Amino acid sequence: MKLNKFVVILGVVVVAGLAFIMTSQKPTEKEADVSADKQVKVGFVYLTTPGDHGWTYAHEVGRQNVIKHFGDKVVTSYVENVPEGPDAARVIRDMAKQGNDIIFTTSxxxxxxxLKVAQEFPDIKFEHITGYKRAPNMATGNIRFYEGRYVQGVVAGMMTKSNKIGYIASFPIPEVIQGINAFGLGLRSVNKDAEVSVIWVNSWYDPVKEADAAKVHIAEGADILAQHTDSPAMLQTAEKAGVYGFGQSSDMKAFAPKAQLFSSVNNWGIYYIDKIQALIDGSWTTGEGPDHWAGNRWVGMADDYLVLTPFENMPDTVAKAASKAAADIKSGANKIFTGPIRDNNGVEKVPAGKTLNDGELFTTLDYYVEGIVGKIPG
Amino acid sequence: MDALILTVILTSIPLILAATGELIAERSGVLNLGVEGMMLMGAVAAFAITSLSGNPYLGVMAAAAAGAMTAAIFAVFTLGLATNQVATGLALTIFGTGLSGLVGAPFVGGTVDGLQAVSIPVLSDLPVLGRLLFQLDLLAYGAFVMLALVAWFLNKSRAGLILRAVGNNHDSAHALGYSVLRVRCAAVIFGGLMAGLAGAYLPLVLTPHWSEGMTAGRGWIALALVVFASWMPSRILIGALLFGGITIIQLVGQARGWEMPSQFLSMLPYLATIAVLVLISRDRNFALMRAPAHLGRIFIGTR
Structure with a gap:
């Protein structure tokens, strides 16, 4: 009897474990042809699934563009739902062992x-998206997401009636702080009274919590919502409550046709195609920037890496101002993080005339600018 | 303010549903730690069936069935094969988490038209209360009705008396001629059914999405709620609103710029759970007096 019980429990645990493993790792495309060694093998590591309709979806569109561009000159594969943490190294190492020539890790x-796996496999190229650590065979690629958020701030400042903006943020990392501050600068460029409340949900993708946060923002009087999380839950909540919001990473119009003002869409395809082509030509480098930071490929709206969807659900005057703001950023007339910039206690952080350089955008933004309520956590 | 309270109420509905079911199971003497897994099975079934059929009520039924079937697995092991309830319950949660992720994979990123609010005539026109309590969806009304029914069942009905007897002393109940296993089996399956409904509430009302592990610990909070309520239905309502309130207040705190780390605020619902459990079990006699005496004990009907 005792043994029986043990066997039964063991059975349950094993079955459960198997189910767990099956859901956590599903490489989609197996290597098609081993003999065709001219083919470049490209691996992608995804944070959630392309079905998030946000961040990972945008990367998946990029991968599709790679396939379209190179045809059968490349073989791509991806692993989805890879948690950020020790498990990631295992997955990345696995992709390296499968013979990928270049691996994009997308969070x-x-x-x-x-970095760890890159040091173990010096012959394989690694491309880390949005980070700042590099190695001889590990480059970093990033999009200036904050450019789109400045335009969002301009639109929000002109659209809000309650002067309360709700912002849903994921984790306090440089990219997110840049976004919040750019939003605040855009907002204050057109509206001196509006304020932004930030709710951190400590997750990239948690539709329940994102929706809860959106409901709380609306209950607190916000009439414009912005997000730096990946699901369309916030926009759906906005749509239901009759307020407005901005989509994230991908066009989310389908989820909120009346509520979406516009989305900033990440156009990764250009970057992927460029770097894969460089690998084929033998000209792949990690970039030769003047300092550790600027060696990145870090581009934005000017190069179409960041694309804004049409301005909708807003009066013409607002749409015009938004177009103007976008054009100024594209032309370089507006560098966004140009002084005078004060933090939300009124302390001047960037003097007039100075523009933060790329490194400073990563290392010095440890404050909220004017117009953002509260303090950065942690 | 109204809107905030409404959000709190909606957040507590799944807790009420799951805790009501678990309460019945525990009063019959079975500790099922698999609530989280059963909720996830309910959530994925509700989402999948709703997105395939377009009818959220079919989704609700599917969720109830999925929860009940998951509970039936638990019943087969703990009642039929007399396995350890704690270990089996934990395994059930892991199993439910994994299987729901597998079943739900094709549905990630999809969206559904969830349950619509149904206004109750006359009552919904009441100031404040009308909006908070009488313009909800059917599943929310169902949660309150089920809680009331369970309270009546336990305290006023003969069947409820038998269930309590089985939970308090299965040997005596057995000696009196009641089928301990049959009663427990029914109680466990009822618990699963309610957990399934609780799971359905997430994708059908709170946010029209499916994502892996979307219950995010609500099943465990429901388990703690049963202890918090000292196995009395009426207190589940208070507890659920309290926990729902804490979940929302941490978001409100952030929105208002309270200077507290958001990570700490996110911990609050779970901290509160632990704090309540510690407080309640501080007085050993109190806990012993309230808990069903044969909770978690294995019954083998040989005599």
């Missing part, structure tokens, strides 16, 4: 795991 949290 900030993969930075250290990617």
């Amino acid at each position: 900030f949290g993969y930075m250290d795991p990617t």
Whole structure:
């Protein structure tokens, strides 16, 4: 009897474990042809699934563009739902062992795991997205997401009636802080009274919590919502409550046709195609920047890495101002993080005339600018 | 303010549903730690069936069935094969988490039209209360009705008396001629059914999405709620609103710029759970007096 019980429990645990493993790792495309060694093998590591309709979806679109561009000159594969942390190193190492020539790891949290695996496989190229650590065979690529958020701030400032903006943020990492501050600068460029409340949900993708946060923002009087999380839950909540919001990473119009003002869409395809082509040509480098930071490929709206969807659900005057703001950023007339910039206690952080350089955008933004309520956690 | 309270109420509905079911199971003497897994099975079934059929009520039924079936697995092991309830319950949660992720994989990123609010005539026109209590969806009304029914069942009905007897002393109940296993089996399956409904509430009302592990610990909070309520239905309502309130207040705190780390605020619902459990079990006699005496004990009907 005792033994029986043990066997039964063991059975349950094993079955459960198997189910767990099956859900956590599903490489989609197996290597098609071993003999065709001219093919470049490209691996992608995804944080959630392409079905998030946000961040990972945008990367998946990029991968599709790679396939379209190179045809059968490349073989791509991806692993989805890879948690940021020790597990990531295992997955990345696995992809390296499968003979990928270049591996794109597509979330900030993969930075250290990617570096670790990159040192183990010096012949394989690694591309870490949104991070700042590099190695001879590990480059970093990033999009200036904050440019789109400045335009969001301009639109929010002109659209809000309650002067309360609700912002849903994921984790306090440089990229997110840049976004919040750029939003605040855009907002204050058109509206001196509006304020932004930030709710941190400590997750990239948690539709329940994102929706809860949106409901709380609305209950607190916010009439414009912005997000730096990946699901369309916030926009759906906005749509239901009759307020407005901005989509994230991908066009989310389908989820909120009346509520979406516009989305900033991440156009990764250009970057992927460029770097894969460089690998084929033998000209792949990690970039030769003047300092540790600027060696990144870090581009934005000017190069179409960040694309804004049409301005909708807003009066013409607002749409015009938004177009103007976007054009100024594209032309370089507006560098966004140009002084005078004061933090939300009124202390001047960037003097008039100075523009933060790329390194400073990563290392010095430890404050909220005017117009953002509260303090950065941690 | 109204809107905030409404959000709190909606957040506590799944807790009420799951805790009501678990309360019945525990009063019959079975500790099922698999609530989280059963909720996830309910959530994925509700989402999948709703997105395939377009009818959220079919989704609700599917969720109840999925929860009940998951509970039936638990019943087969703990009642039929007399396995350890704690170990089996934990395994059930891991199993439910994994299987729901597998079943739900094709549905990630999809969206559904969830349950619509149904206004109750006359009552919904009441100031404040009308909006908070009488313009909810059917599943929310169901949660309150089920809680009331369970309270009546336990305290006023003969069947409830038998269930309590089985939970308090299965040997005596057995000696009196009641089928301990049959009663427990029914109680466990009822618990699963309610957990399934609780799970359905997430994708059908709170946010029209499916994502892996979307219950995010609500099943465990429901388990703690049963202890918090000292196995009395009426207190589940208070506890659920309290926990729902804490979940929302941490978001409100952030929105208002309270200077507290958001990570700490996110911990609050779970901290509160632990704090309540510690407080309640501080007085050993109190806990012993309230808990069903044969909770978690294995019954083998040989005599």
